Amino acid sequence: MTRPIILTGDRPTGNLHLGHYVGSLKKRVLLQNEDKYDMFVFLADQQALTDHAKESEMIKDSIANVALDYLAVGLDPKKVTIFIQSQIPELAELTMYYMNLVSLARLERNPTVKTEISQKSFGESIPTGFLVYPISQAADITAFKANLVPVGNDQKPMIEQTREIVRSFNHTYKTDILIEPEGIFPENEAAGRLPGLDGNAKMSKSLGNGIYLSDDADTVHKKVMSMYTDPNHIRVEDPGQIEGNMVFHYLDIFGHKEEQEEIANMKKHYQKGGLGDVKTKRYLIDILERELAPIRKRRLEYAQNMDYVFDILKKGSEQASSKASETLDEVKKAMGINYF
Ligand code: TRP
Numbered sequence: 001m002t003r004p005i006i007l008t009g010d011r012p013t014g015n016l017h018l019g020h021y022v023g024s025l026k027k028r029v030l031l032q033n034e035d036k037y038d039m040f041v042f043l044a045d046q047q048a049l050t051d052h053a054k055e056s057e058m059i060k061d062s063i064a065n066v067a068l069d070y071l072a073v074g075l076d077p078k079k080v081t082i083f084i085q086s087q088i089p090e091l092a093e094l095t096m097y098y099m100n101l102v103s104l105a106r107l108e109r110n111p112t113v114k115t116e117i118s119q120k121s122f123g124e125s126i127p128t129g130f131l132v133y134p135i136s137q138a139a140d141i142t143a144f145k146a147n148l149v150p151v152g153n154d155q156k157p158m159i160e161q162t163r164e165i166v167r168s169f170n171h172t173y174k175t176d177i178l179i180e181p182e183g184i185f186p187e188n189e190a191a192g193r194l195p196g197l198d199g200n201a202k203m204s205k206s207l208g209n210g211i212y213l214s215d216d217a218d219t220v221h222k223k224v225m226s227m228y229t230d231p232n233h234i235r236v237e238d239p240g241q242i243e244g245n246m247v248f249h250y251l252d253i254f255g256h257k258e259e260q261e262e263i264a265n266m267k268k269h270y271q272k273g274g275l276g277d278v279k280t281k282r283y284l285i286d287i288l289e290r291e292l293a294p295i296r297k298r299r300l301e302y303a304q305n306m307d308y309v310f311d312i313l314k315k316g317s318e319q320a321s322s323k324a325s326e327t328l329d330e331v332k333k334a335m336g337i338n339y340f
Pocket of ligand 1: 007008009010011044047136137140141149150151155
């Protein structure tokens with residue numbers, strides 16, 4: 001029996017934060033532990049280069065850091081193949097063939113690419129590699145014949161475009177070797193997007209409003225103490241607002257079932273007046289630390305042994321490469337360019 005294949009990746013452009021954790025990492029570990037899938041997780045360094053061409057040092061550092069984040073949250077290299085995109089040349093080769101099946105207009109219509117272009121102030125100089133990254137993403141997915149791709153909602157257009165490329169390839173070359181993947185998207189809004197400490201809709205590196213899996217306990221403490229609450233809740237006895245108050249928002253997300261009653265009582269107390277922000281924040285710190293402390297501990301342990309971490313990535317990349325090269329052979333055969 002062949003098992004369904006899951007593949008997903010991240011651009012290594014900085015350490016991973018709590019938003020990544022609730023939005024995707026936790027789910028990956030759950031899927032891994034279901035033991036029903038063949039799973040690939042990879043560092044999309046080539047994709048990161050499409051808009052950070054001059055920052056290859058930063059990408060290199062991020063490879064190490066994101067790999068540590070992966071291992072720290074519990075991705076297990078015995079169960080999941082963890083690899084680095086640039087070490088799989090077959091992916092670039094597949095991209096080359098798929099490029100001929102996609103029009104420039106179609107790329108320019110991709111809504112995520114469109115949004116990113118408007119945010120990144122490329123001006124007139126959009127790198128070609130950036131515009132075609134959805135095609136390279138289709139290569140990432142199809143090289144491993146992935147059936148399922150767990151990603152954020154912003155990646156829906158990439159999955160859609162991959163499906164189109166698969167249909168186009170199979171139709172053009174009268175084959176069925178490429179598999180149309182399905183996306184697995186966050187179940188609800190809360191899981192899809194963790195707001196930043198400052199109340200901004202998104203936790204992000206560029207906004208400087210995140211808690212990182214690599215933050216030490218002191219930093220987490222300071223960051224929570226600076227969280228956005230209710231600016232009109234000045235004295236403890238003032239009535240306070242729950243809506244838009246990041247402390248309560250995070251408590252809803254990170255509190256366990258057994259704590260829900262207590263959190264509901266705290267909300268009532270806060271709204272009535274008499275519950276101070278320092279108290280609610282201390283309570284949140286305990287709840288976050290319950291999750292973060294073991295992750296931090298494992299992260300520090302792995303960080304002591306970076307040779308071992310890179311060895312995991314090397315072995316994973318070798319395995320991934322052999323799988324991708326099987327697909328590439330089939331692709332070339334289907335296209336009739338297997339000359340010898
Ligand atoms: N575009 C994804 C992101 O920014 C990263 C990525 C690259 C990816 N290739 C992929 C995700 C293939 C899933 C499958 O998060």
